[in-house]
Amino acid sequence: MSAWIPVDPVPAAGCLELVATSHRGPWLMPRTFLRREARWFPEGSLAELPDIEADRGAFDIRRFELEPGDAIFFDFLTVHGAPGFPYPGRRRILSLRYLSAEARHAPRPWTTSPPFDGLDAELAAGAVMDHPLFPVVWPPPVR
Numbered sequence: 001m002s003a004w005i006p007v008d009p010v011p012a013a014g015c016l017e018l019v020a021t022s023h024r025g026p027w028l029m030p031r032t033f034l035r036r037e038a039r040w041f042p043e044g045s046l047a048e049l050p051d052i053e054a055d056r057g058a059f060d061i062r063r064f065e066l067e068p069g070d071a072i073f074f075d076f077l078t079v080h081g082a083p084g085f086p087y088p089g090r091r092r093i094l095s096l097r098y099l100s101a102e103a104r105h106a107p108r109p110w111t112t113s114p115p116f117d118g119l120d121a122e123l124a125a126g127a128v129m130d131h132p133l134f135p136v137v138w139p140p141p142v143r
Helices: 052-058
Strands: 002-006 017-019 072-074 093-097
Touching: none
Parallel strands: none
Antiparallel strands: 002 072, 002 093
């Protein structure tokens, strides 16, 4: 799960936008912002992102007016992005990712984002994500 938490007030027109239900698939090719490169998956291995800007009305796009401390939580597979911020002041955001206690290490043959260099040498495939890079923020209930 991803969290997008503003430190400054953010009007709806300058907020993170999410395409509702896009997390359900298919997986879409993530590309770099400036060069539009496929850096994490082999070129052609995933469906291409549709041109959302060409027909915004065809998509259920969600955005919100937010105050400091508000938060948007969403599945990290959700198609999302933030527009420019042509307002006075700043748009400072804390972005976090959370894993379920059931998450297991699944090494990838591609460079992940972030890369987690050397993690494969410290955690076996299928291992619980018990590592300093993944601190527990809410412990499971004691049974």
